[in-house]
Amino acid sequence: MIIGIDDTDSRKGLCTTYLCAVLVDELKKRGYGEVSTPRLVRLNPCIPFKTRGNGAVSFEIRIANGKEEKVKEVVKARVSELSELREEETNPGVVFIDDNALNAISGKEREEQSESMLKNFYENAVREVLKIENAYAIISELHFDYFGLKNKRGIIGALAAVSFLALQKNNPNYYDFTYELMAYRRKESWGKSRFIEEASVWESDEATYPLVWDTVDVANNNIVFAPHSPCPVLFGIRGDSIDAIYKAYELIHAEPVERKMLFVTNQGTDFHLISPYRACGVVGQSPTKFGDAKEKLQDYHSYVLDGVVCSNPRTIEGGHVLFSIALSRKPAEKSIECIAYEPTKGFRDIIRELRVGDEITVFGSLKKKTINLEKVEIRKLNNAVERNPKCDKCGRTMKSAGRLQGYRCKHCGTYRADKDVVIVDRGMEEGLYEVPPVARRHISKPVIRMRMEGTNKKIHPSR
Numbered sequence: 001m002i003i004g005i006d007d008t009d010s011r012k013g014l015c016t017t018y019l020c021a022v023l024v025d026e027l028k029k030r031g032y033g034e035v036s037t038p039r040l041v042r043l044n045p046c047i048p049f050k051t052r053g054n055g056a057v058s059f060e061i062r063i064a065n066g067k068e069e070k071v072k073e074v075v076k077a078r079v080s081e082l083s084e085l086r087e088e089e090t091n092p093g094v095v096f097i098d099d100n101a102l103n104a105i106s107g108k109e110r111e112e113q114s115e116s117m118l119k120n121f122y123e124n125a126v127r128e129v130l131k132i133e134n135a136y137a138i139i140s141e142l143h144f145d146y147f148g149l150k151n152k153r154g155i156i157g158a159l160a161a162v163s164f165l166a167l168q169k170n171n172p173n174y175y176d177f178t179y180e181l182m183a184y185r186r187k188e189s190w191g192k193s194r195f196i197e198e199a200s201v202w203e204s205d206e207a208t209y210p211l212v213w214d215t216v217d218v219a220n221n222n223i224v225f226a227p228h229s230p231c232p233v234l235f236g237i238r239g240d241s242i243d244a245i246y247k248a249y250e251l252i253h254a255e256p257v258e259r260k261m262l263f264v265t266n267q268g269t270d271f272h273l274i275s276p277y278r279a280c281g282v283v284g285q286s287p288t289k290f291g292d293a294k295e296k297l298q299d300y301h302s303y304v305l306d307g308v309v310c311s312n313p314r315t316i317e318g319g320h321v322l323f324s325i326a327l328s329r330k331p332a333e334k335s336i337e338c339i340a341y342e343p344t345k346g347f348r349d350i351i352r353e354l355r356v357g358d359e360i361t362v363f364g365s366l367k368k369k370t371i372n373l374e375k376v377e378i379r380k381l382n383n384a385v386e387r388n389p390k391c392d393k394c395g396r397t398m399k400s401a402g403r404l405q406g407y408r409c410k411h412c413g414t415y416r417a418d419k420d421v422v423i424v425d426r427g428m429e430e431g432l433y434e435v436p437p438v439a440r441r442h443i444s445k446p447v448i449r450m451r452m453e454g455t456n457k458k459i460h461p462s463r
């Protein structure tokens with residue numbers, strides 16, 4: 001049986017991954033069956049009613065005969081007990097794929113159809129805005145079982161999480177994935193400040209980066225792997241190698257933990273990005289069907305867009321940096337504004353260096369018709385700068401002779417019709433730049449992962 005769970009926590013406490021860890025440990029302890037490594041999927045990061053990182057969880061249990069109903073009872077009891085039900089925005093949902101339903105969807109004639117339903121649902125949950133009815137339609141069509149509390153909106157995330165696991169279980173490379181090892185605090189510490197020995201975290205990062213990433217932010221002198229909220233999470237170690245993650249864990253000195261759990265996750269994969277006009281999108285990502293290129297770009301969606309800088313960056317109140325690009329392939333919009341917010345810190349220094357004519361690719365979410373930048377690829381710097389011409393006789397800089405009237409040397413009287421075009425050294429390199437770990441979304445791919453995949457692009461990891 002595959003079980004998916006979502007929307008149990010609030011900003012005031014608890015955490016769906018913790019509930020998952022408690023359940024996995026309990027089901028194993030009670031001897032109900034062998035339990036798989038759980039999955040943690042990050043869904044559309046723009047969803048307004050998310051608590052934090054829009055995460056949902058799932059796991060598979062091979063149940064000893066006849067215990068299915070018992071397992072469901074335990075899951076329902078724990079979800080009811082470990083959910084922040086008093087919070088308006090907490091609406092738990094659970095989806096069960098029983099073995100019968102699982103066998104039916106892997107049966108020859110149904111396999112392709114069911115797989116494409118689950119695939120579409122999962123991918124749309126990461127990239128689009130869904131309605132709960134979309135989830136109910138699939139649950140009923142594929143004879144899944146479900147449970148929910150209050151308005152049950154968590155069913156959306158729960159179905160996305162079981163879909164991810166069902167697609168990935170027989171083919172682990174179906175989607176790009178990474179790992180996160182979560183350590184959970186003892187109950188008596190919840191809400192109190194966390195004890196984590198800082199020096200040990202830096203040492204652990206030094207010993208395991210880049211197989212482990214986003215533990216610290218070197219440029220901003222910050223430890224970023226521990227939340228500051230009252231939730232049960234002590235910290236989470238993210239990376240590409242299980243061995244390196246456990247090595248990092250062993251090197252960290254911190255308060256005693258209640259338990260820990262390793263998750264397979266879509267974090268750090270950029271799976272949320274839609275590449276509307278490319279045959280194939282981001283590295284490691286399958287092409288996305290986007291409909292026709294005349295369609296408008298929509299708020300609450302995340303894109304990869306090619307364009308040419310058409311307004312020089314300017315810093316606005318609050319320290320945010322704003323500029324526009326003319327889109328290379330035009331939908332309804334011809335140009336689009338892009339913003340690097342103040343929390344992206346040093347990333348703004350790169351953005352401020354952009355100039356009209358630079359060919360770039362922007363990566364980020366569209367909100368209020370503005371791309372909120374997560375990454376930028378500078379494909380071709382515009383090195384040609386127009387300047388008032390120099391006089392051939394005396395070498396002095398010529399002055400404008402009036403609007404559209406060319407240039408004249410005040411000293412020698414020499415005339416030139418056009419400006420000089422000079423090639424300058426822009427003092428920056430082309431390639432991929434990213435926001436620092438302090439500002440990184442869970443689902444955003446750190447560019448260092450692209451090096452490990454063997455990209456031939458020039459990358460500038462921020463850490």
Ligand code: ATP
Binds near residue numbers: 044047049091124
């Ligand atoms: P945490 O990261 O702490 O677990 P969260 O950020 O995951 O919290 P949730 O409490 O799970 O936030 O709330 C997100 C809600 O949005 C859930 O009810 C989930 O079912 C729903 N949801 C997730 N993705 C989509 C989507 N693409 N369209 C519509 N609803 C979605």
